[in-house]
Amino acid sequence: MALDDRKLEVLRAIVEDYVATQEPVGSKALVERHNLKVSPATVRNDMAVLEEEGYIRQPHTSAGRVPTDRGYRLFVDKLSRIKPLSPAERRAIERFLIGAVDLDDVVHRTVRLLAQLTRQVAVVQYPSLSRSAVRHLELVPISTTRLMLVMIADTGRVEQRLVELPAPLPDADVSRLRTAVNEKLVGVRLVDTPPLVQDLVDETGPELRPAMSSLSAVLLETLVDRPEERIALAGTANLTRGGLLDFQGSIRPVLEALEEEVILLKLIGSADVDASTPRVRIGDENEIEHLRGTSVVSTGYGPGTTVVGGLGVVGPTRMDYPGTIATVRAVARYVGDLLAQN
Amino acid sequence: MALDDRKLEVLRAIVEDYVATQEPVGSKALVERHNLKVSPATVRNDMAVLEEEGYIRQPHTSAGRVPTDRGYRLFVDKLSRIKPLSPAERRAIERFLIGAVDLDDVVHRTVRLLAQLTRQVAVVQYPSLSRSAVRHLELVPISTTRLMLVMIADTGRVEQRLVELPAPLPDADVSRLRTAVNEKLVGVRLVDTPPLVQDLVDETGPELRPAMSSLSAVLLETLVDRPEERIALAGTANLTRGGLLDFQGSIRPVLEALEEEVILLKLIGSADVDASTPRVRIGDENEIEHLRGTSVVSTGYGPGTTVVGGLGVVGPTRMDYPGTIATVRAVARYVGDLLAQN
DNA sequence: ACTGGCACTCGCTCGCGAGGAGTGCTAGCG
DNA sequence: CGCTAGCACTCCTCGCGAGCGAGTGCCAGT
Numbered sequence: 001m002a003l004d005d006r007k008l009e010v011l012r013a014i015v016e017d018y019v020a021t022q023e024p025v026g027s028k029a030l031v032e033r034h035n036l037k038v039s040p041a042t043v044r045n046d047m048a049v050l051e052e053e054g055y056i057r058q059p060h061t062s063a064g065r066v067p068t069d070r071g072y073r074l075f076v077d078k079l080s081r082i083k084p085l086s087p088a089e090r091r092a093i094e095r096f097l098i099g100a101v102d103l104d105d106v107v108h109r110t111v112r113l114l115a116q117l118t119r120q121v122a123v124v125q126y127p128s129l130s131r132s133a134v135r136h137l138e139l140v141p142i143s144t145t146r147l148m149l150v151m152i153a154d155t156g157r158v159e160q161r162l163v164e165l166p167a168p169l170p171d172a173d174v175s176r177l178r179t180a181v182n183e184k185l186v187g188v189r190l191v192d193t194p195p196l197v198q199d200l201v202d203e204t205g206p207e208l209r210p211a212m213s214s215l216s217a218v219l220l221e222t223l224v225d226r227p228e229e230r231i232a233l234a235g236t237a238n239l240t241r242g243g244l245l246d247f248q249g250s251i252r253p254v255l256e257a258l259e260e261e262v263i264l265l266k267l268i269g270s271a272d273v274d275a276s277t278p279r280v281r282i283g284d285e286n287e288i289e290h291l292r293g294t295s296v297v298s299t300g301y302g303p304g305t306t307v308v309g310g311l312g313v314v315g316p317t318r319m320d321y322p323g324t325i326a327t328v329r330a331v332a333r334y335v336g337d338l339l340a341q342n
Numbered sequence: 343m344a345l346d347d348r349k350l351e352v353l354r355a356i357v358e359d360y361v362a363t364q365e366p367v368g369s370k371a372l373v374e375r376h377n378l379k380v381s382p383a384t385v386r387n388d389m390a391v392l393e394e395e396g397y398i399r400q401p402h403t404s405a406g407r408v409p410t411d412r413g414y415r416l417f418v419d420k421l422s423r424i425k426p427l428s429p430a431e432r433r434a435i436e437r438f439l440i441g442a443v444d445l446d447d448v449v450h451r452t453v454r455l456l457a458q459l460t461r462q463v464a465v466v467q468y469p470s471l472s473r474s475a476v477r478h479l480e481l482v483p484i485s486t487t488r489l490m491l492v493m494i495a496d497t498g499r500v501e502q503r504l505v506e507l508p509a510p511l512p513d514a515d516v517s518r519l520r521t522a523v524n525e526k527l528v529g530v531r532l533v534d535t536p537p538l539v540q541d542l543v544d545e546t547g548p549e550l551r552p553a554m555s556s557l558s559a560v561l562l563e564t565l566v567d568r569p570e571e572r573i574a575l576a577g578t579a580n581l582t583r584g585g586l587l588d589f590q591g592s593i594r595p596v597l598e599a600l601e602e603e604v605i606l607l608k609l610i611g612s613a614d615v616d617a618s619t620p621r622v623r624i625g626d627e628n629e630i631e632h633l634r635g636t637s638v639v640s641t642g643y644g645p646g647t648t649v650v651g652g653l654g655v656v657g658p659t660r661m662d663y664p665g666t667i668a669t670v671r672a673v674a675r676y677v678g679d680l681l682a683q684n
Numbered sequence: 685a686c687t688g689g690c691a692c693t694c695g696c697t698c699g700c701g702a703g704g705a706g707t708g709c710t711a712g713c714g
Numbered sequence: 715c716g717c718t719a720g721c722a723c724t725c726c727t728c729g730c731g732a733g734c735g736a737g738t739g740c741c742a743g744t
Contacts, residue, residue, distance in 0.1 A: 024706090026706050026707085027706075027707080028705085028706080029705095029706095038717070038718085039718050039719075040706095040718090041717075041718055041719070042716085042717055042718070044706090044707065044708075045708095045716095045717085047707090048707090048708080058706090058707085059726095060724090060726070061706085061723095061724055061725060061726095062704095062705070062706050062707055062723085062724045062725050062726070063706070063707090063725080063726070064705080065706095101503060101504070101564055101570075102501075102502055102503055102504065103502075104570070104572075105570075135482065135484070136490075138480045138482070138492065140477065140478040140480070140494055142477070148478075148494060150480065150492060150494065152482055152490060152492065158492060158500060158502045159444075160444055160445075160494070160500045161443055161444055162444065222443055228446070230446075234601060236578060236597050236600075236601065237594055237598040237601060239597075240592065240593060240594040240597065250582065251582060252582040255578050255581075255582065256579040258578075259577070259578065259579060366737090368736065368737050368738085369737075369738080370736085370737075371736095371737095380686070380687085381686070381687050381688075382688095382737095383686075383687055383688070383689090383739095383740095384685085384686055384687070386737090386739075387685095387686090387739095389738090390738095390739080400737090400738085401695095402693095402694065402695065403692095403693055403694060403738075404692085404693050404694050404695070404735095404736070404737050404738055405694085405695075405737070405738090406736080406737065406738095407737095
């Protein structure tokens with residue numbers, strides 16, 4: 001059954017009021033606050049229909065109506081325009097992000113900014129190694145049988161790993177190794193390195209072969225096969241906002257979920273995200289069981305139109321979607337621009 | 343006024359029971375659970391004295407007694423022995439920490455381990471740069487006028503900073519810079535570098551002087567003058583344990599405080615910590631206003647007896663002090679040993 | 685110095701009733 | 715046919731008071 005315009009308007013009003021007041025909204029209050037042209041009774045009839053269709057529900061008989069996940073979904077898809085950011089917000093974003101000294105700094109500032117602007121929990125993934133290319137590889141002797149391998153990626157990430165050598169290696173040989181790996185790998189995307197790394201080993205002379213093998217094993221395993229994803233989190237205190245009404249009484253499961261990097265990666269990981277417009281997952285749409293009852297707004301970011309990582313926020317289903325979506329999108333763009341500069 | 347042995351015993355019993363049950367403890371229950379040799383009435387008299395002295399209090403007339411911060415303090419200082427860890431705990435620690443691939447990994451594992459074992463919020467400071475020495479400095483050209491400076495510290499920390507050069511610099515000159523700074527600074531503690539960095543600039547020939555100046559400015563400012571401290575946090579979900587009884591009803595201020603790195607550093611920062619035995623701050627003893635109502639157990643860690651960073655846990659004043667202290671101390675030692683190996 | 689007894693305090697829980705917001709239904713109106 | 719006004723009904727919320735019980739303080743006795 002198709003909902004006519006007025007019913008949609010009623011749904012929008014319910015969502016907006018509920019988000020604003022956090023209380024079930026009744027027919028009378030609705031017509032007053034939104035000066036609709038019809039009477040409460042009419043609105044009640046519309047509400048009955050909306051309820052039948054599953055867009056709203058009553059917590060109990062004789063209480064006002066509350067949007068369901070489905071109602072929010074319709075609201076987000078059809079009934080809301082993304083709010084333009086206020087100049088103050090734009091300024092806040094700019095002010096926050098200038099002066100970052102390194103990637104860590106950028107990510108930390110971003111996640112705090114996002115938490116502050118949306119007043120929710122913010123999550124930012126570091127640029128994914130799998131979407132990075134090698135900018136430089138450095139080998140630092142730690143002892144005669146240990147090297148530290150430092151990889152600097154074009155996304156600004158710097159990773160280090162210990163390499164145990166099968167036999168002591170003079171410094172001159174370390175230099176040769178360094179030159180060899182850099183010549184072969186600089187500029188190559190990490191996902192494309194495996195065959196080249198194999199070449200490297202094959203091409204290495206017998207005296208350096210064992211060392212190169214150890215090195216390539218570390219390279220492949222820890223940087224390519226299961227590259228470490230990193231995540232920053234901020235604003236968990238915002239979960240306590242809105243009393244115990246949100247998150248069906250306990251923020252426990254939410255906090256637990258947020259401590260699992262794996263879960264966070266699923267949430268805002270860059271896997272299936274594109275940078276055009278944020279993705280919104282509402283309540284039950286979330287795969288993570290602990291996060292039913294929350295909504296997640298996430299998007300990819302990166303220099304230009306490419307995506308190197310994801311970011312987003314986690315909040316109650318009862319959130320200001322237009323504002324949150326706008327903020328997430330704006331922050332992602334700024335961060336992308338910032339990365340493009342380096 | 344001196345408390346006789348039995349009164350101390352009563353205090354200890356009250357603390358233990360309250361920690362275990364989370365409920366005010368009454369005289370009758372006390373004599374039963376701890377089979378004291380005296381009657382409830384006697385215990386009541388002792389309680390009256392303990393209350394006068396400020397070690398315990400009643401939430402309201404006709405409720406049991408609850409320890410005050412002062413009571414906990416006495417308990418920690420005089421009435422408790424540090425529990426030895428169970429073999430299971432020792433095993434958990436070992437299992438958790440082997441297989442860490444780099445410093446990030448070590449810190450992350452440690453903080454999660456600590457949170458899990460103590461069932462509280464755990465905080466681990468990365469080895470402080472101010473207590474590190476330079477192991478290697480690397481310069482990577484990003485463009486003709488930009489270098490990335492990577493410092494590898496003996497504590498395993500790796501820091502990178504962008505250096506803007508006043509003029510384009512050929513690769514050969516980059517190498518000369520690299521050699522110069524490494525010869526001068528490798529092995530030197532960061533706090534001791536400033537005069538040497540100055541020497542470096544002075545000794546540099548005129549053609550490299552401008553580049554060296556930029557480089558030294560970055561070195562001094564971001565690595566020595568205000569070195570970035572890093573912190574890892576885990577177990578915030580544990581704050582919700584024990585309902586709303588702990589933290590006077592709201593975990594909000596606690597979560598807020600935990601988001602401030604500055605605050606965390608004050609808490610567990612290595613400044614005034616020694617590695618011998620954990621420091622315990624109970625309730626009001628905390629300087630941080632938001633953390634009144636919590637207790638903090640912290641200690642320093644590092645290879646051998648040196649201290650390179652701090653770690654600890656934050657929990658309700660009503661916590662298992664002997665167990666927590668033992669765990670914090672044990673984890674700190676293991677981490678210290680682990681660092682010593684690298 | 686400790687104990688048993690006893691009166692007392694006071695927070696907690698429950699049931700009850702009044703109040704009120706909001707609803708669904710029905711009849712009437714344009 | 716859609717909208718509206720009126721009305722009876724539901725059910726949540728809040729406040730009140732009684733009963734209960736844990737725990738206490740005090741006092742007299744050993």
